[in-house]
Each structure stands twice: as structure tokens, then as C-alpha cells.
Amino acid sequence: MLPLSSQPLIHARRLTKRFGSFTAVDGIDFDVAPGEAFGFLGPNGAGKTSTMRMIGCVSPPTGGTLRVLGMDPVADGPRIRARLGVVPQQDTLDEELTVEENLVIYARYFDIPYREGRRRAAELLDFVQLAERAKSEVEPLSGGMKRRLTIARGLINEPNLLLLDEPTTGLDPQARHLLWDRLYRLKQRGVTLVLTTHYMDEAEQLCDRLVVMDKAKIVAEGSPRQLIERYSTREVLELRFAPGAQESLDGQLDGKLDGIAERIEPLPDRLLLYTSDGDAAIDAVHARGVEPESVLVRRSTLEDVFLRLTGRTLVD
């Protein structure tokens, strides 16, 4: 047997999930190594949540192989779940209990004694900056606080693997940054994170490695940097035009921009010019007599990768 550290925590081959005639996950392959922060990136309905539920042993796969912590989710569900932390997409806190009770009773579900449960609860409430709210009801907490409490709950059993389904969806920027900071600290402590997101910045911030999912399939895999290098250029020049210029955008201004960029992507309100040198591209655009309303040079992001791979933006 291999030492645990070199065995993947999650191993999936041809993993498939069907609901009747609808295929939610269509034969995907991936491995997650210990200590890694691994992301599933994709638009809503791409199959991310279905994949997470299969990993969480609450949704039996329809086909393919899945091993979590070296075990079979169908046969060993309770044993696997004992070592998982799960942060669901929806806040599913127990509103009939206080903040602290939510953690203590959740600890009981893992057979953790009350004493130890209370000790861990205090520690985790500190960690997610909710210590002052320990005796509070759950209902009046803000969205960010509820999400942090849900993360604390997911950590109560000191899991080997933390599953986070869209951890910051619906949170304001400040709450998101606080959450990212906590997740980053967990990662530094060696907790393996698996998360889904449809936010590019989140994936770039948190993930060592990610897969891009679209229409139930994995369309690309790699680190954020690798993906950008492979599927995009170093810089992007965004040209914005007055409203109503849609037709000429689709025709890319009748070929006036030919050859300026490696690739041109028309969006409803602007053109994206993929190039290694944005400033040089601006000069070239002006030299050809094209006068956009505004120009912006920026670095390529995962959003560009996604656009390139699927022809669509991530969040509609």
C-alpha cells in the first residue's frame, strides 16, 4: 500500500450521474491530492453540485469509479462522511438552536462527546470571528456570519477533506474577503479543500488546481496560471463602443482589426482583443482609424479561459 500522503484523497474515472434521461455529470476524470485546494469552475447547471454530492456520499454515482479517502462512497458512506467537512451551497443552519448549539449538536452527529464538542465549538467560533455571538440565535446573523458559522460547523470533526459548494455566492465583497482569508489559513494548516465556484476571482485566489466544467463535462484542467497560459494571451485589450454598434462588432468592424490580435472575441457591448502587448494593440487600433468610446488593457483571467473554451461568459 502507498503511504497515505501520495494517495489521492479523491479518485474519479468516467464518473457519471444521470437523473432519468438528464445527464448531470458525463464521465469525468479527476484526482485530488492531499493538501491541495482543488476547484470545480463552471456556470450554473454545469454539474458541479452533482459532483460534490457524489463525493459527499449523498448521491450514488450512476456510472464510473469514485473513491473518496480510499473508500467506496456507496458501501462506506458513514465512514467516509465521518472524515469529511461539508459546507453546502444553501445555509442550512438549525434555526431552532443557538450559534454554539449548532456546532455542539453537529459534533454529536460525529459521536464527539459534549465536553469536547463545546471545546471545539469555542475554538472554531474564535477562528471564524463569531465568538461574541455564541449564545445568539442564528436567524439575526448576517449572510456572511451564517456562512462562516456553516464553515465552522463543517470543521467540527477536524476533517481530512473540506467540501465547499459555492462558498461565497451571495456575499458582499468584504464578507467574501474575510471568508477567503479563513479558507486560506485552513489550506496552510494542511486541510484539503475542494470547492465549486462560478467566480473567476475566487478560483484564482483559492485554487492550486482546477477543472473547468461545462455541460456536464470537464473541458480543461490545470492551475489558474497554466490555464491562462494555455488558453489565453498575457494581456487583453477591451474596446467599448457606443450602444447599437452590435452588428459592426459581430463583423469585427468589417475586418478593420484583422491581424492586430491573436484572437478577437465579440461580446454584446465590447470587443476583446487577445494579445501579448495591449499598448501596442491600442496604437494599432488607432492607426487604423477605429475610435472606440473607451479602451482598457488588463491581464488575462480565467474568465477569458472560460470564454475561449465555451464561447460564453460564466455569470449571465
Added chain:
Amino acid sequence: MTLVTRIAPALPLRGRRAVRLIERNSLVYRRTWIVILSGFFEPLFYLLGIGFGLGSLIGGVTGPDGREISYGVFVAPALLATSAMNGAIYETTFNVFFKLKYQKTYDVMLNTPLGVGDVALGEVVWALIRGLLYSLGFLVVMLLLGLALSPLVLLAPLASLLMGFAFSAVGMSVTTYLRKWTDFDLVFVVTMPLFLFSATFFPLSAYPESLQLIVQLTPLYHGVNLLRGLTTGVVGVAQVVDVVYLAVMALLGLIVVNRRLNKLLIK
């Protein structure tokens, strides 16, 4: 034996952690115990209002063995049975529906080592514990008022427990089919006639013959008959039938709950 081996695999055998649900629910009720208390007063008010109020007008009725008994003695075990039913039904309909559809309590539990069998068994057992508490309270009142004629009354808590099991298992099964809060009207459409027409307030012989048969097929009738037999000290084959009826009902209910929760939660 073949029946047992056939049914056993369908039962939530992995219910070792069901006790965690009971811990969770008692934590909730630690702060809302007054709600539990209300369930005790309901049958008590019925007993005082109907048993004594109405009873003083009626005088005696014919008991199970043909002897004349006071109306209070006649109606008290029926109210005991009703409170066992109501305790189980309230808990497994409203409360379970809220946890199943809105709070997603069970989805959360299934992210832990708990399984569907634990959830089904835990909720059913919790409901019958709650029902048992009501029954015990009511029994004390019956004893104090001299409404129990036989030492067999000591078996009444066991009978209430069986009733609680049967009604909570079936109640929870029904809840898994409900979609919205207004569907709960249907629950009352069923429990209200059961309450009124299960030989609760007047003996079975008072019903028209064709209706007697229907009454004898309904579940609360068997609870009433069983408890009345115990408190008046008249037991026989009929009470054995009651026990079997309720036990089968409990078992079938548990099987359906387990299947339905598997279908709803493990997708």
C-alpha cells in the same frame, strides 16, 4: 419467519445513531417546553368539559362487559388514546415537514455519519416519547380522579407507546408526500373524524351496523378499544387484535418512511 426475513432488509436497520436526533430535538425543546405542556392540557380540558360536563347529563353508559360505568370512566381512555395520536401526528407532520422542506435539517444530518435509517427511526421514537409524556400525565389525572377501574391500567403506558409508534410512523410517511403547508388541512380532514367517530364519545353499539364495520377498520378505534380494555379491566381477543393491528401499522409506516426519505434525500 419468512415474513421477518422478507421485511427485515426493508427496515432501517442502521439506526444506531437515531439517538442523536432525540438529543437534537430535546435541545430545541429545552427552551420551548411550554409547547409540550400544551399537549397535556388539551385532553385534560376535554375530560373536564365533556367527561364531567356532558357526563353529568348522561349518567352512566354500558361498559365493554355490559356493566354500567360512569361516562367519565368510559370517555377517559378514549381521550388518552386521542392524545397519544395527536402527540405523534403533530410532531411528525408539522415539525418534520419544516425540517424536511425548509430547514433541510435532514440533508445536513446526512453529511455526517448519520443515515436515512437514523433519521426515520429517530424522529419516530422522539414523537412517541413526546406522546408517552402526555399519556403519563393524563394517566396520573385519571388515577387521581378514580377513572381507572383495574390494575391493568399499569399497562396503559405501553399501549400508548405502541399507538405513538404506529401513528408517528404513518404520520411521517404522509408528511413525505406533502408539498405545501395548505396540504396539512388534509391531515385534519383525517384526524378530526377519527377523533369523533372511533367509539370515542359513544360506544360502538350506538353506530348503525354498516358503520360499525368501517369504524372497526380505522386505527384510532383500535387504540381506544385497547386502552379502554386496560383501564376498565376487560381484555380479550379483541385487545390482541388491537395490538397486532397497531404493530403492523407501525412496521409498515417505518418501511414507507425509510423508502420515501431515501428517495427524497439520497438523489
